[in-house]
Amino acid sequence: MQTTHYGHACVLLDTGAARLLIDPGVFSEGFEGVSGLDAVLITHQHVDHLDADRLRPLLDANPDARLIVDSGTATQLAEKSIEHEVVSPGAAFDLAGARIEVLGGDHAVIHPDIPVIPNNAYLVDGTHLHPGDSYTPPSGPVDVLFLPTGAPWLKISEAVDYLRAVAPPAAVPIHQAILSRPEIYYRLFENLAPKATTLKVLDHAQPTTL
Template sequence: MELVHLGHACVVADTGSARLLFDPGAFSQGYETLEGLDAVLITHQHVDHLDVEKLPALLERNPGAELIVDPGTAEQLREHDIAHTVREPGETFTVGGAGVEVVGHDHAVIHPDIPRIRNNGYLVDGTLLHPGDAFTVPERTPDVLLLPTAAPWLKVSEAVDYLRAVAPPLAVPIHEAVLANPELHYGMFRNLAPQGTEVRVAPRGMAVAS
């Protein structure tokens, strides 16, 4: 599998049988000109994961791509008349030649006074997990975890605990755009990762093989 991190939560995954784009949001760049996508998968409705204004042009460049979203995001898309498919936790489906399982349920708590929204995590071929904004631990260990680094709902100790709970062979940090110096967090991941887990930073726009 080849991964390209386009900043923050946005990642292109080429499984060899499907080309998938996750979370093209407002804090990411470079996804606007992508072609040959089989699917665009949105974990939840926040603007750093979904830029509704840029989405129609992306889909126009990829007429064969299925837009897959959580129920909360679907409400936004209906307002903009953007065709989509709603998937919920517990569902499994195939896109391109890849099998996808929807995991998790809710966004992590930002503050008790802020209502929680829906959040889909996506487990691709049982090997790659994009958790969105949640600490979902799948029933089976993925080969690659896209690891959230920093957010209003996240502190570094929680990210380390999540990394240890999933304990994948490879972790690729994402969701870093709110930081001025993400290397500080990356160093903690490397130093505190569970035995057998490699933490590999994917520079923006550069392909990384898993």
């Protein structure tokens, strides 16, 4: 499977059968020109995962792409009259030859005073897991984990424990745009990862086969 990281939480997965763009948000760049999409998947409603202003032209340029979102995102898309499909954790479906399982349920806690919102994690073809803003465990072994690296809700020790619990052959750091020196976090992941896990920091907007 070919993976392209457009910064922060936005990744393009090309399975060979389907082209799936996940979480095109305000901190991501370069996804605007992506074509041939079969679907855009949104994990949750926060702007760093969903840039509604750039979403509409992206969908206009990809008229066959389905927009698949969590329940919390649906309200703001309805207000903008953007057609979408809502999926919930526990769902599984086929899309253009790819198999997508919806995991998770809740965004990680930012602070007890801030309400918890819905969050979908997406497992593609049983191999690549994008957890959104959560530490959602996969339903079984995965080949690639897109690993949240920096966020108001994220404690680095918890991220390391999540990496160790999933123990994928490859971990790709994402959700790093708010960090001025993400390399410090990458080194921690490299030093503390399971022995069988290799950290893969992807070059921006460069397709990579993992």
